[in-house]
Amino acid sequence: MSVDLILFLVLALVSVSAAIGMLLSQNAVYSALFLVINFATVAVFYLLLGAPFIAMAQITVYAGAIMVLFLFVIMLLGAEKLAPGKVLPYQRPMAIGLAVVLMVEAVYLMLGRNPSVAMIIPPTDATNTVDTMRELGMTLFSDYLLPFEVTSILLLVAMIGAIVLTKREKGEQE
Amino acid sequence: MLLSEATTTGFFFLAPWIVFFPVIGLLLNIIIGGRLSERGIGWLASGASFASFVVSVLLAYSVWIGHGQSESVFLAEWMHVGNLSLDWTFRVDTLSTVMMLVVSGVGTLIHIYAIGYMHEDVRFKNDPGRYRRFFVFLNLFIAMMMILVSGDSYLMLFVGWEGVGLCSFLLIGFWYDMDTLGRPSWANSNAGNKAFITNRIGDFGFLIAGFLMFWYLGSFQFDQVFAAAPELAHAHPEIVVAITLFMLIGVAGKSAQIPLYVWLPDAMAGPTPVSALIHAATMVTAGVYLVTRSAPLYTLVPESQYVVAIVGAATALFAATIAVGQYDIKKVLAYSTISQLGFMVAAVGMGAYVAGMFHLITHAFFKALLFLSAGSVILGLERGHHHLAHHGDEHNDHHEEVFDPGDMRNMGGLRKTMSTTFWLYIVGTLALAGTFPFAGFWSKDEILLDAKLHYPTVYWMLTIAAFFTAFYMGRQIWMVFFGQPRHEAAAHAQESPKIMTIPLMVLAALSLLGGGLNLPFKGFHTMGHWLAYTLSESEALPLDLQVAGVSTALVLLAILVSWLIYGRKPLKAGQPDPLKKPLGFIFTGMENKWFVDEGYQAAIIKPFKKLSYFLADVVDWRFWHDWFHEKVIAGTYIWLSNIALNKYADQRGIDAFANGLGTVTKNLSASMRRVQNGFVRSYALSVLLGVVLILGYLLLK
Amino acid sequence: MVPETYYIALSAILFTIGALGVLIRRNALIIFMSVELMLNAANLAFVAFANTYEHLNGQIIVFFVIAVAAAEVAVGLALIVAIFKSKRSIDVDQMSSLKG
Numbered sequence: 001m002s003v004d005l006i007l008f009l010v011l012a013l014v015s016v017s018a019a020i021g022m023l024l025s026q027n028a029v030y031s032a033l034f035l036v037i038n039f040a041t042v043a044v045f046y047l048l049l050g051a052p053f054i055a056m057a058q059i060t061v062y063a064g065a066i067m068v069l070f071l072f073v074i075m076l077l078g079a080e081k082l083a084p085g086k087v088l089p090y091q092r093p094m095a096i097g098l099a100v101v102l103m104v105e106a107v108y109l110m111l112g113r114n115p116s117v118a119m120i121i122p123p124t125d126a127t128n129t130v131d132t133m134r135e136l137g138m139t140l141f142s143d144y145l146l147p148f149e150v151t152s153i154l155l156l157v158a159m160i161g162a163i164v165l166t167k168r169e170k171g172e173q174e
Numbered sequence: 175m176l177l178s179e180a181t182t183t184g185f186f187f188l189a190p191w192i193v194f195f196p197v198i199g200l201l202l203n204i205i206i207g208g209r210l211s212e213r214g215i216g217w218l219a220s221g222a223s224f225a226s227f228v229v230s231v232l233l234a235y236s237v238w239i240g241h242g243q244s245e246s247v248f249l250a251e252w253m254h255v256g257n258l259s260l261d262w263t264f265r266v267d268t269l270s271t272v273m274m275l276v277v278s279g280v281g282t283l284i285h286i287y288a289i290g291y292m293h294e295d296v297r298f299k300n301d302p303g304r305y306r307r308f309f310v311f312l313n314l315f316i317a318m319m320m321i322l323v324s325g326d327s328y329l330m331l332f333v334g335w336e337g338v339g340l341c342s343f344l345l346i347g348f349w350y351d352m353d354t355l356g357r358p359s360w361a362n363s364n365a366g367n368k369a370f371i372t373n374r375i376g377d378f379g380f381l382i383a384g385f386l387m388f389w390y391l392g393s394f395q396f397d398q399v400f401a402a403a404p405e406l407a408h409a410h411p412e413i414v415v416a417i418t419l420f421m422l423i424g425v426a427g428k429s430a431q432i433p434l435y436v437w438l439p440d441a442m443a444g445p446t447p448v449s450a451l452i453h454a455a456t457m458v459t460a461g462v463y464l465v466t467r468s469a470p471l472y473t474l475v476p477e478s479q480y481v482v483a484i485v486g487a488a489t490a491l492f493a494a495t496i497a498v499g500q501y502d503i504k505k506v507l508a509y510s511t512i513s514q515l516g517f518m519v520a521a522v523g524m525g526a527y528v529a530g531m532f533h534l535i536t537h538a539f540f541k542a543l544l545f546l547s548a549g550s551v552i553l554g555l556e557r558g559h560h561h562l563a564h565h566g567d568e569h570n571d572h573h574e575e576v577f578d579p580g581d582m583r584n585m586g587g588l589r590k591t592m593s594t595t596f597w598l599y600i601v602g603t604l605a606l607a608g609t610f611p612f613a614g615f616w617s618k619d620e621i622l623l624d625a626k627l628h629y630p631t632v633y634w635m636l637t638i639a640a641f642f643t644a645f646y647m648g649r650q651i652w653m654v655f656f657g658q659p660r661h662e663a664a665a666h667a668q669e670s671p672k673i674m675t676i677p678l679m680v681l682a683a684l685s686l687l688g689g690g691l692n693l694p695f696k697g698f699h700t701m702g703h704w705l706a707y708t709l710s711e712s713e714a715l716p717l718d719l720q721v722a723g724v725s726t727a728l729v730l731l732a733i734l735v736s737w738l739i740y741g742r743k744p745l746k747a748g749q750p751d752p753l754k755k756p757l758g759f760i761f762t763g764m765e766n767k768w769f770v771d772e773g774y775q776a777a778i779i780k781p782f783k784k785l786s787y788f789l790a791d792v793v794d795w796r797f798w799h800d801w802f803h804e805k806v807i808a809g810t811y812i813w814l815s816n817i818a819l820n821k822y823a824d825q826r827g828i829d830a831f832a833n834g835l836g837t838v839t840k841n842l843s844a845s846m847r848r849v850q851n852g853f854v855r856s857y858a859l860s861v862l863l864g865v866v867l868i869l870g871y872l873l874l875k
Numbered sequence: 876m877v878p879e880t881y882y883i884a885l886s887a888i889l890f891t892i893g894a895l896g897v898l899i900r901r902n903a904l905i906i907f908m909s910v911e912l913m914l915n916a917a918n919l920a921f922v923a924f925a926n927t928y929e930h931l932n933g934q935i936i937v938f939f940v941i942a943v944a945a946a947e948v949a950v951g952l953a954l955i956v957a958i959f960k961s962k963r964s965i966d967v968d969q970m971s972s973l974k975g
Contacts, residue, residue: 004877012881015885015889016885019888019893022905022908022912023895023909028904028905038889045882046919048877049925051925051937054938058918061942062915065945066911066948069949069952070907073904073956074904077955077956077959077965088855091855091856092899095895096895096899098863098866099862099891101866101870102862102894105869109869110880110884112873116927118927119877119927120876120879120882120926121926122876122877136931136934136938144939151939154943155945158945158947158950159949161950161953162949162952165950165954165957850973850974852970852971853967853974855897855967855968858898862898
């Protein structure tokens with residue numbers, strides 16, 4: 001029982017609890033905040049997995065930008081409780097059932113056949129250097145140059161899309 | 175062929191024209207007859223018949239210069255089926271030329287007579303449009319009779335046999351919508367039916383004989399049959415007996431012998447030229463011709479010869495007795511014809527073919543003469559009747575009753591008003607009675623002589639019949655021409671025009687001189703020699719004074735008795751026949767034809783009608799149609815199609831299936847529709863379901 | 876030492892929870908957030924593999940995923956706002972006019 005394992009288990013517990021909390025919470029704001037916790041723990045996981053850049057990107061973009069955006073919209077549109085729904089009575093039990101089946105399949109997939117016995121490599125000082133960052137950048141701009149450029153255009157398009165969608169028509173009432 | 179060449183080799187190639195000329199005549203009358211006058215139509219038909227006569231003369235000449243050699247002239251193939259091989263071939267030999275000459279010769283004279291007779295008759299019956307039809311039918315008859323006598327096989331003969339039967343039917347029923355007195359009735363058409371049906375019974379016998387002949391002898395042709403017959407008679411004589419006796423049935427039908435003679439008196443419903451031509455001179459002699467032609471068959475079986483002779487003799491006697499009690503002028507002559515045919519059939523039955531054919535020829539002459547003269551008498555009375563109707567006002571009361579111009583009780587004293595007809599009638603009567611030196615004497619005498627030598631029974635029957643013959647003809651003469659007219663019409667009777675009396679004079683001459691054809695003196699047996707080329711040589715008998723004397727004495731006795739009864743005290747109007755009281759029931763029997771027709775009606779026709787009603791109504795209609803067809807077949811079919819197929823198979827089966835498919839699809843789609851509920855969540859659920867399933871499949875593979 | 880499979884299992888659990896969230900919740904925003912959770916779970920798996928097999932491809936993919944997720948959130952939330960303007964509700968069950 002090494003430190004890594006304990007750390008992992010605790011963080012995993014937190015992460016899953018946050019996720020479940022997000023799922024079950026009736027208040028949208030609470031859900032958003034639970035999700036933030038989840039993102040944070042996942043960021044810590046990234047660190048444990050020796051991906052510092054990704055961890056920072058996660059905090060900055062996901063927890064910082066995306067969740068803030070979510071909270072903006074929640075505040076804008078209403079975080080009040082929705083009226084209890086009357087339709088699709090079979091939805092909930094069936095969804096849970098299928099989710100269980102999915103989980104079982106996933107378990108079988110991992111542990112059933114040829115289970116991997118690989119261990120993850122904990123980060124060391126040697127790995128947490130700028131060299132890994134440099135290497136990441138080099139790969140990004142050489143092997144993955146095209147996706148990089150396309151992603152930039154994608155972000156531009158998304159921005160335009162968001163503006164267009166929320167543009168007020170001429171003479172339209174608020 | 176050059177005429178000179180033909181005069182040496184013969185005119186045999188002309189043989190088909192004996193049939194073609196009358197056919198052309200009738201076709202021309204049909205096609206252009208409407209545009210010709212009555213005279214034109216009549217002379218056209220008579221011309222066709224005369225042309226046929228000319229060809230017959232040429233054919234006879236051809237046979238003569240060939241010394242009696244017979245010749246077969248092929249015209250067309252008829253049928254070649256299996257063993258049966260028949261062609262339309264004309265046989266020109268002495269026997270057939272004799273018949274051709276008689277038919278076309280007497281036929282032409284009657285055609286000419288009919289021009290005048292029908293001219294008046296259609297006016298008395300108020301239908302001038304029917305004139306043309308008469309001559310068309312007459313020419314058709316001549317054509318058919320020619321086919322009959324010129325055929326070289328039994329089947330060709332039968333074609334003509336049937337054809338003349340048809341013409342007889344058509345002509346008897348010429349005035350099909352009236353009876354003899356002109357009143358609207360079924361009577362004439364019934365008479366035609368009776369003739370045809372009775373003839374048919376005879377034809378049935380002929381056909382059976384034909385079938386037997388083909389079965390056992392393998393052919394219908396005369397030559398082949400006669401060549402093969404002796405062998406068959408040796409091995410199975412009963413077959414030849416059967417053939418000849420069945421042929422006798424045909425003869426009894428066509429030549430009016432017992433028991434199938436009953437149609438001939440009724441056939442008097444036809445116009446008088448028809449009675450003369452068909453029912454005296456030609457058609458009825460077809461039976462005699464048949465027996466003569468089949469002489470080789472009959473000579474092989476003496477038993478059937480005896481039967482034929484007896485039948486002929488019995489008929490002769492029976493019919494003669496009936497003739498005594500008849501009041502209609504034509505009916506007397508009809509029964510006389512039956513009686514004379516009996517003579518002929520008896521003659522050929524006995525094997526005296528020459529005598530029979532001789533009597534056939536002479537009978538044609540004087541019977542035609544008698545019938546045509548009777549026609550003249552009838553028209554004379556009709557003329558007198560119409561003369562009264564148009565000119566006499568004080569005799570109006572006679573109009574109400576129907577006037578029968580043929581009833582002898584209405585006649586009397588006609589020798590003063592119709593003298594030409596009277597003298598012609600006398601000639602005919604004397605010839606019929608068999609008075610020396612008329613033709614009938616020679617022919618009848620020959621028959622009697624043959625009978626005396628071979629069949630005594632037949633001889634006595636024929637002699638008694640000869641006595642009756644003379645008696646009833648005498649009775650007729652006294653009743654018609656002597657005494658006082660018993661009716662106003664008779665008093666005003668008018669003589670017939672020349673176009674009618676001139677043919678009669680020709681016939682009278684023939685009746686007088688016809689005996690010369692076969693005088694029983696050495697060197698004069700012309701007919702005998704002529705026929706001997708075809709038939710076997712028959713013994714030429716010299717004149718037997720005993721037979722001749724007995725028959726002449728009987729004739730004179732009969733005429734005397736008839737004068738005593740009918741001539742001395744002529745009958746008055748309304749007086750019953752003087753023989754009625756003394757003979758009582760015998761005379762009633764004679765008057766009513768011995769109730770033969772009534773007997774047939776009760777014994778055969780009524781049960782037959784009952785049977786056919788039964789078959790038609792019960793068996794055919796009620797059982798077969800109503801029950802079997804309607805209920806069983808139609809019912810089953812309707813059940814099958816309506817209930818089995820329609821209701822069960824189609825409606826409940828196929829329709830249900832097809833509708834079911836539709837319903838299932840509808841229900842399925844109705845339920846499937848609910849998948850598209852518009853809720854994104856459920857779509858997502860479907861996606862997850864799909865993922866799970868695919869993943870599961872991939873894992874479990 | 877943490878076996879690799881633990882991280883994958885965690886990834887699977889988070890993914891399942893995210894799927895459940897998409898299916899069960901009616902609030903459009905919560906659903907969107909569940910989608911982000913799912914993406915996150917996938918990212919975790921990628922990075923775990925990148926670590927285990929010692930190459931950087933996993934991290935680079937995660938980099939791109941994060942970028943695209945950001946773009947997607949921007950557009951998606953703009954859409955939800957637009958829908959809210961017409962429907963006055965963010966209950967997805969009320970957006971069923973495409974029902975057949």
